[in-house]
Amino acid sequence: xxxxxxxxxxxxxxxxxIVYVVCILLALLSILPFWIMxxxxxxxxxxxxxxxxxxxxxxxxxxxxxxLDKSFDPLQGFMNSFIISGSATLLTVYFSSLTAYGLVAYSxxxxxxxxxxxxxxxxxxxxxxxxGFYQFMYKIxxxxxxxxxxxxxxAAPAVVFFMRQYLLGTLSLEIVEAARVDGSGEFKTxxxxxxxxxxxxxxxxxxxxxxxxxxxxFMPLILLTDKSKYTMPIMVSLLRGDIYKTEFGSIYMGLxxxxxxxxxxxxLLSRYIIAGVALGGxxx
Amino acid sequence: MxxxxxxxxxxxYYFTLPFVLAFLVFSLYPILYTAVIGFTNLxxxxxxPLEILDNPFQNFKDLILENASFKKSLVNTFIxxxxxxxxxxxxxLLLTAWFTNKxxxxxxxxxxxxxxxxxxxxxxxxxxxxxxxLFAYPMGPVNSLFQLLGWSDAPIFFLQDKTTARGIVSFIxxxxxxxxxxxxxxxxxxxxxxxxxxxAAIDGANGWQTFFKITLPSLRTIxxxxxxxxxxxxxxMFDIPQLFLQGGPDDSTLTTSMFIYGQAFKGSYMYNRxxxxxxxxxxxxxxxxxxxxxxxxxxxxxxxxxLIKQQKKAERAAMKGEV
Numbered sequence: 107x108x109x110x111x112x113x114x115x116x117x118x119x120x121x122x123x124i125v126y127v128v129c130i131l132l133a134l135l136s137i138l139p140f141w142i143m144x145x146x147x148x149x150x151x152x153x154x155x156x157x158x159x160x161x162x163x164x165x166x167x168x169x170x171x172x173x174l175d176k177s178f179d180p181l182q183g184f185m186n187s188f189i190i191s192g193s194a195t196l197l198t199v200y201f202s203s204l205t206a207y208g209l210v211a212y213s214x215x216x217x218x219x220x221x222x223x224x225x226x227x228x229x230x231x232x233x234x235x236x237x238g239f240y241q242f243m244y245k246i247x248x249x250x251x252x253x254x255x256x257x258x259x260x261a262a263p264a265v266v267f268f269m270r271q272y273l274l275g276t277l278s279l280e281i282v283e284a285a286r287v288d289g290s291g292e293f294k295t296x297x298x299x300x301x302x303x304x305x306x307x308x309x310x311x312x313x314x315x316x317x318x319x320x321x322x323x324f325m326p327l328i329l330l331t332d333k334s335k336y337t338m339p340i341m342v343s344l345l346r347g348d349i350y351k352t353e354f355g356s357i358y359m360g361l362x363x364x365x366x367x368x369x370x371x372x373x374l375l376s377r378y379i380i381a382g383v384a385l386g387g388x389x390x
Numbered sequence: 391m392x393x394x395x396x397x398x399x400x401x402x403y404y405f406t407l408p409f410v411l412a413f414l415v416f417s418l419y420p421i422l423y424t425a426v427i428g429f430t431n432l433x434x435x436x437x438x439p440l441e442i443l444d445n446p447f448q449n450f451k452d453l454i455l456e457n458a459s460f461k462k463s464l465v466n467t468f469i470x471x472x473x474x475x476x477x478x479x480x481x482x483l484l485l486t487a488w489f490t491n492k493x494x495x496x497x498x499x500x501x502x503x504x505x506x507x508x509x510x511x512x513x514x515x516x517x518x519x520x521x522x523x524l525f526a527y528p529m530g531p532v533n534s535l536f537q538l539l540g541w542s543d544a545p546i547f548f549l550q551d552k553t554t555a556r557g558i559v560s561f562i563x564x565x566x567x568x569x570x571x572x573x574x575x576x577x578x579x580x581x582x583x584x585x586x587x588x589x590a591a592i593d594g595a596n597g598w599q600t601f602f603k604i605t606l607p608s609l610r611t612i613x614x615x616x617x618x619x620x621x622x623x624x625x626x627m628f629d630i631p632q633l634f635l636q637g638g639p640d641d642s643t644l645t646t647s648m649f650i651y652g653q654a655f656k657g658s659y660m661y662n663r664x665x666x667x668x669x670x671x672x673x674x675x676x677x678x679x680x681x682x683x684x685x686x687x688x689x690x691x692x693x694x695x696x697l698i699k700q701q702k703k704a705e706r707a708a709m710k711g712e713v
Contacts, residue, residue: 118493125488125496133505135565140512142531143520158534201408208405212398220406229619229679230417231626233647234672237654237665238423239416244437260412274697292401321513323629324647328655339515343633346519357523364516372511376504383507383570384577 140365146358154354165355173356173363176349180363182334183341190252190326190337191319194259198315199308201260206269207300210277221270228263232325240328250332255325265311272307310382313375317368338364421672427665434659449666460667462641463649470556470631470645471624474563479616482571487601489572490579492587494597503576506569514566518633521562525549549635552642559631559643563624571616578612579605611685618682622675646671 146154149163174180209221243254277300285295301308323339330336336344344350345360372379429446432438443449453460485506489499496502509517524531528545536542548554582605590600628647631637637644637652644652646667654664 122494122496125494129485129488129496129502129506133502136505136508136569139517139520139524140508142524146523146531154531155529157529158531158538201412205406205409208402212402212405214399214402217402226679227413227417229622229675229682230421231622231671231675233626233628233650234668234675235417235420235424236650237427237661237668238420238425240654241427241432241437241661242420242423254416258412258416261409261417263413266409286396292398292404296405317511321515321629323513323515323632324651328651339513339629342513342515342519346522346633346636354523354526357519361516361520361523365512368512372508376507377500379511380500380503380507380573383573384580 140369143358143365144362146355147362149355149358151352151354154358166359169353169355169359172353173350173359177333178341178344178360179333179336180338180341180360183336183338183364184367186252186335187320187338190255191316193256194319195312195315197256197259198262198265199312202262202265202269202311203301203304203308204296205266206273207277207296209266209270210273211279211282211300224263224266228267236324236328239325243329249329250335251329252335254329255319255322259315259319262315265315268311269304269307272304276303310378310385313371313379314382317371320368424665424668424672427661428669429666430662432661432665433663449662450670453663453666453670457663459641459644460646460649463644463646466556466641466643467625467627467645470560470563470627470643471621473556473560474567475617475620475624478564478568478571478620479613481568482575483606485572486575486579487597487605489576490605491597503569503573507573508569509566510570514629515633517562517566518630521558522549522634525558550639552639555635555639555643559634562630562634563627567620571620574612574616575609578609582608614685615682618678621678625671625675625678 141160142158145160145162147169148166149159150165150168153159153163153165209217239254240249243249243251248254281299281303282295285299290298321339322337323343326337326340327343330340342361342364345357350357350360426440428449429442430440431443432440445451488494489496489502525533525548527533527547527549532548533542533545536546548558586604586608587600590604595603626647627645628651631643631645632648632651635643637648650664650667650671652658653660653667
């Protein structure tokens with residue numbers, strides 16, 4: 107009996123070691139490509155050609171200079187991406203909360219059909235409507251305009267779905283009743299009382315909406331042809347072009363600059379992001 | 391005190407109106423417009439009035455029967471997706487089994503989750519260009535590594551070989567998504583009633599038995615959800631293959647989304663053909679959504695009923711308390 111117990115204890119220790127080794131290897135696999143990216147952003151092209159190194163070198167500023175001398179303008183790209191992602195995120199979380207509240211707090215005739223409809227359109231990919239969308243925007247002269255990348259964010263079915271689930275679990279209609287007794291209008295009740303109550307859900311969804319908009323390549327690539335309107339992901343595609351063909355150091359520098367804001371956001375908010383993934387399970 | 395006479399139901403319409411308007415203008419209208427363009431001869435850079443073809447289904451027929459590039463893009467999309475999804479769900483399940491095993495009691499799970507999820511948050515375009523730089527020929531970091539480890543004598547031109555190119559695209563997708571799938575599956579396991587695990591332990595089930603007989607069946611709905619969302623995501627795969635190799639070598643990483651983009655926006659202006667391809671994509675995605683919708687509907691209704699019952703119970707309890 108003793109021996110069996112001892113044997114299983116040894117087996118447990120071996121199993122545990124295997125698990126830790128695999129997890130550490132996977133973590134390294136996540137880090138390594140980005141590590142090489144940041145390190146190579148500080149190395150000269152000759153150094154990169156000569157071989158692999160995990161330690162930074164001293165050519166950061168010269169790489170940056172070469173990068174900025176050509177058509178790459180990370181500040182402009184950052185501003186455009188920030189305007190689009192920031193506005194789209196605000197619209198998404200505000201109007202999705204409003205829609206979800208309308209679905210939960212009021213009983214109206216078309217409530218159930220409307221919810222069914224939201225679930226049905228939740229997974230329609232943007233690519234399916236892109237040709238019509240482009241032609242439509244072309245006709246009203248909205249290509250090379252940031253609005254067609256911002257305004258569609260008002261209708262975000264997946265976010266409405268998430269917000270509705272959240273409200274079903276947390277909203278007590280007595281608060282709404284109490285506000286009515288106090289003479290608060292319905293809109294005011296939503297803005298002053300309900301919206302603050304929904305903040306945890308709003309914060310989670312805001313992070314995901316922001317990142318999704320920031321990383322979006324397809325729609326901006328179709329709509330924007332004017333260089334001054336380019337977003338970060340389109341800037342990245344410039345690095346693949348001929349102008350940087352042999353300037354490896356500055357290519358890595360460009361990549362590092364586009365990834366850096368996301369790394370900062372991720373390490374500041376990673377706990378909430380992981381919790382959000384577990385909660386929502388809504389994949390893009 | 392309650393003003394019972396006031397009917398608030400119209401606010402349901404007011405509050406959902408902005409959503410409905412935005413959806414009609416920016417989603418429904420463009421989809422219908424795309425569908426109509428699919429039946430016309432709309433081509434070329436100069437806009438002209440829409441004209442339905444004599445045989446309205448000509449574009450669809452040409453695409454499905456004759457266009458080798460389109461057919462190839464469908465096959466590629468499927469290959470790239472399945473080669474990334476099987477290892478992705480496999481590894482995610484293995485890690486879920488490990489992380490939720492109470493006897494193993496793995497420490498530092500939070501840190502591991504943060505690390506394994508990280509690639510998912512970084513811009514896919516950046517990752518695509520980064521990997522094409524990492525696999526550069528003749529001298530790039532991967533080639534350097536291979537020579538350092540003695541795996542190769544001469545530099546390898548990885549991106550010229552079709553199978554290798556496809557493999558790397560699938561690997562990038564796998565690498566970006568398995569952390570996400572793992573976190574969802576772990577959350578699913580956490581949602582299973584712990585009493586079931588306790589009774590299994592009392593009955594003497596070992597770790598593997600518990601996993602295959604209890605954990606896996608309970609995760610069925612979540613895994614189906616993962617499967618279908620991943621399929622739709624895979625169907626619209628664009629950023630990685632577009633910026634990694636622009637579809638090459640020899641169109642081996644050309645996906646359906648890239649085909650649509652290429653037909654309409656890269657100098658040939660074949661809007662009608664691209665629109666028809668979009669509609670085929672839409673039909674496939676809609677069919678997949680319909681399956682998911684059907685599978686999720688019952689569960690949601692059941693949840694709602696449970697909530698209503700709980701609320702009623704609470705109300706009743708409150709009433710009793712007042713009395």
